[in-house]
Amino acid sequence: MEKRVVRSKIYVEAFFISLAIFIAGLLIGYYLEKSSVSEIEERTKEIERSIRQAELEMLYFQTINASDCATLNEVVRRININLDELAAKLASFSEDALLSKSLEELKEKYTYLLIKNWILVEKMKESCKSQIATILYFYKRKNCDDCLIQGNILSALKLKYKEKLMIFPLDSEVKVEMVKILMGKYNITSFPSIVVLGKKYEGIVSKEEVGKLILQQLS
């Protein structure tokens, strides 16, 4: 009996066609990620520049003992808005990204800038008596549903208080030495935790309670 079999070449052809489809898909994904990453890189550079500017202004005001708080306030406010946008962009990436390495670097840079801005704001609050509430928010990226909830609560408050509230979300797993130092200083052991006026609050802090802590700073 003449036996018909599946032509063995089909297995090979199918392999290469699938490979082509697959690689095309990967390239598109890579290209899309790459363009987002370069956009984030661009924004990071911008923020870096404005922070340098603000630091210089701060130094100038402190040195000659003149205070132009309005200008400084405006600069810090703009930096904070930019940082928030950057945070949203970074968060839109999943953990499973092709460019996870360069994303990790960007996250480190972002955290670094965030802490710098925090120091700036604290200094400004002291010297200008600015009406700004600040919250340090420590969280963990993986397996922390409570962190998602606390993040939502803080974002909702941010919508309410807008420029009067500045939140500094610090990812405990990012390799920035300063995060470790802050965690040590405030004795952060569990996540989520927030620090307001130098005091640590563990677990999910409700919207009302955080609201009270904000008003305490604004009065």
Place this chain on the structure above:
Amino acid sequence: MSLIGLFIISFIGIYLNVWFLLLFLENRNLSPKIKKVKSFPSVSILIPAHNEEKNISKTINSVLNLDYPKKKLEVIVIDNASTDKTSEKVKKFKRVKLIRIPEKGKAIALNEGLKRAKGEIIGILDADSTVTKSCLKEMIKYFGDEKVGGVTNFIKVNEKKNLISKLQHIEYLLSALSKKLVSDFDTYFILPGTLSLVRADLVKKIGFSSSTLTEDLDLGLEVVKRGYKIVNCIKPVSYTKIPNKLKTWFKQRIRWYRGFIQNTIKHKDLIFTKRFSTLGWFLIIIAGYFAITIGIYVTLLNFYSFFHNFFVMLRSANFLPLTDQINLAIANFPSSLFFFSHPYAWVISLIIFSSSFAIFLLTLKVFRSFNLKTVLLLPIYMLIYYSLVMLVWFLSIILEAVRWKKEW
């Protein structure tokens, strides 16, 4: 979920679909080349019936209406243990021979009929299936090849009233393409009761067996084992009555899939014969299933993260009023739309589903069943019906593993 694992599994899914598509493109011609029969052999059609008073007349009418020399066609109805008026209905047809036996069981009835059959070719027809006029004449041609032991046809469903029967209609259409391809490579192995023809000497040697739940598969495999091939042809059409309720569908499927497993075990030696040693026939059968299974699996992963985030949102309602959450979602639009944490998984399911969709559309086109309603049902078919089928397969394997005795 690691990204690499996701990539590997999706590559397999894409590969299966591409492979199937290539194979189909190479074997586009629907009717295989055949040596034609010179004269018409005598045919005995066996119709086992157990409480089939509702369907039997229609079935017999379709058989008597067959375009085939009357002298060469014998029709035998075996009424096994009917408690209704099946026999009375059959008696009205003078050309039909009626045998009544007290025992239940399709295999027993068929063996009883086989004893009485005089034809050179035996036809097996369920009492709830009907045949089209040209069916027998088209099928008989294939016996011109001495190596053909059995011939089967293109099964369609007789009603498409509700969703479950419409979905089965699609399933029968789609599986017809796989069957055709398997048959093209001489590795087809089922003789269903929608008029299957077998050489009488062959089937008399083998006999019908009740040792598995699906005697049609058992017989088919026995025929193949003896070195004959079974041809599945697309041109002749038969109609089968399908379950139109989920419960009866479920029972039927459990029986089929358990029967499949039982027969695989019973005829395991056949898998290792030279004829079945090529990967081809196996891949044809699983290609459609498997690619979609992967698609569903990846989609489920997506939905897992979706629901996970959804529950987190519900939990956060304890701490944050819903109005705040809505405001937040509006403020974060459009990124709040993407609750899902695996954008790649979405792309992958999209690729797999669209390639499966392409195969399905092609099938519908080949069988001239292309209409908008069917096309619109395809997504439901792929996502929901396949999930159900997989569930039943899973259950069947478990039931077989624990040797569950109860008849479904």
